[in-house]
Amino acid sequence: MHRSATLAMAAAALLLSACGSKAEDPVEQIVVRQPGSAAAPGATAASAANDPVTAGKVAFATCAACHAVEPGNASGSGPGLHGVVGRAAGSVAGFAYSEAMAKSGITWTAGELDAFLANPAGKVPGTAMVAGQVSDPERRAAIIAYLASLKD
Numbered sequence: 001m002h003r004s005a006t007l008a009m010a011a012a013a014l015l016l017s018a019c020g021s022k023a024e025d026p027v028e029q030i031v032v033r034q035p036g037s038a039a040a041p042g043a044t045a046a047s048a049a050n051d052p053v054t055a056g057k058v059a060f061a062t063c064a065a066c067h068a069v070e071p072g073n074a075s076g077s078g079p080g081l082h083g084v085v086g087r088a089a090g091s092v093a094g095f096a097y098s099e100a101m102a103k104s105g106i107t108w109t110a111g112e113l114d115a116f117l118a119n120p121a122g123k124v125p126g127t128a129m130v131a132g133q134v135s136d137p138e139r140r141a142a143i144i145a146y147l148a149s150l151k152d
């Protein structure tokens, strides 16, 4: 009786100390990893460093509302982006591009994609892509690495 009560108290003390350290750790990590920046979640930044393609796939979630990436390039609000790296701008058959994009003369190299994603309307004035600007260069690089991986 006495012995099991002691064990129960010891277990409770262990649980309490475990809870205590769990509550403290994340706060410490946020402060150390993200000084003065609330924008990029730590997990995304960490995986971007390890594997840009995986990080880019995660970051592409903001594009996926408008862009499909499967072979065949079915289009939604935006043209399909399978194999877009190396492709001529405005060339997915059946997609109603803006005149600006159709006549841009761009070939989507990594550099051109970087400029377009940094400032879509700056790169292609008159583009119909009104969302999807990515201000973080590391995030753009990851998205482009992901797009480059989408080949047949």
Ligand code: HEC
Residues within 6 Å of the ligand: 060, 062, 063, 064, 065, 066, 067, 077, 078, 079, 081, 084, 088, 089, 090, 091, 092, 096, 097, 098, 099, 100, 101, 102, 108, 113, 117, 126, 127, 128, 129, 130, 131, 132, 133, 134, 143
């Ligand atoms: C709100 C919908 C929308 C979002 C979100 C969006 N786009 Fe677009 N995107 C479009 C539209 C529409 C076009 C066609 C633009 C035109 O014709 O001027 C386009 C065109 C493009 C093109 C040119 C494709 C081609 O065939 O020439 C690329 C590359 C592109 N988007 C990448 C992205 C990426 C990467 C993201 C995410 C960071 C993104 N887009 C987010 C709608 C969107």
